[in-house]
Amino acid sequence: MQKKQNIVLVGFMGTGKTTVGHFLAEATGMPLVDMDTLIEQRTQKTIPEIFAKEGEASFRNLERELTKELAQKTGQVVSTGGGLVLNPDNIRDFEKTSLVICLLASEETLMSRLKGDSSRPLLAGEKEEKIKQLLQTRRPLYEAISHKIDTNKRSPEEIARQILALYETNLENGA
Numbered sequence: 570m571q572k573k574q575n576i577v578l579v580g581f582m583g584t585g586k587t588t589v590g591h592f593l594a595e596a597t598g599m600p601l602v603d604m605d606t607l608i609e610q611r612t613q614k615t616i617p618e619i620f621a622k623e624g625e626a627s628f629r630n631l632e633r634e635l636t637k638e639l640a641q642k643t644g645q646v647v648s649t650g651g652g653l654v655l656n657p658d659n660i661r662d663f664e665k666t667s668l669v670i671c672l673l674a675s676e677e678t679l680m681s682r683l684k685g686d687s688s689r690p691l692l693a694g695e696k697e698e699k700i701k702q703l704l705q706t707r708r709p710l711y712e713a714i715s716h717k718i719d720t721n722k723r724s725p726e727e728i729a730r731q732i733l734a735l736y737e738t739n740l741e742n743g744a
């Protein structure tokens with residue numbers, strides 16, 4: 570591979586993908602591509618607007634198309650949306666060119682991190698109940714990713730350092 574493989578961060582909302590992504594981008598000199606932000610820029614709509622006006626299925630299509638595009642490139646840190654794992658093709662595509670890492674957090678940690686948040690359409694209303702339900706269906710999908718990192722009680726810098734070590738080992742091994 571001519572350029573370095575991507576680092577792709579997946580995980581439930583509130584696991585710190587974007588924050589950790591910033592540290593990784595800084596440390597590696599690779600650009601951070603935040604998929605939700607890019608979708609918002611390109612559609613000129615916010616994520617809540619897309620969900621409200623066009624529905625979740627339409628958002629998933631945008632996410633799928635962007636995955637296909639980004640998975641063909643190298644040398645980027647990609648912060649994905651929490652629902653990326655819902656389509657296994659997304660993970661399969663990214664794994665061809667990327668080190669895919671899943672950030673994990675306990676239900677308790679997620680509840681506390683997402684408490685004051687009003688930007689996520691899937692958590693509108695009975696937030697705690699929705700987090701529980703989503704986690705129940707998605708947990709096996711996150712657990713199925715080969716590289717997982719526990720983020721409970723750990724700083725984003727510490728998590729980024731652990732990912733960098735793994736990334737460097739992978740590069741040395743020619744992955």
Ligand code: S3P
Nearest residue numbers: 581582605616650651652689690
């Ligand atoms: C979603 C997570 C969000 C965003 C959208 C749907 C999900 O991204 O893509 O609201 O289905 O879990 P974050 O994980 O960055 O919050």
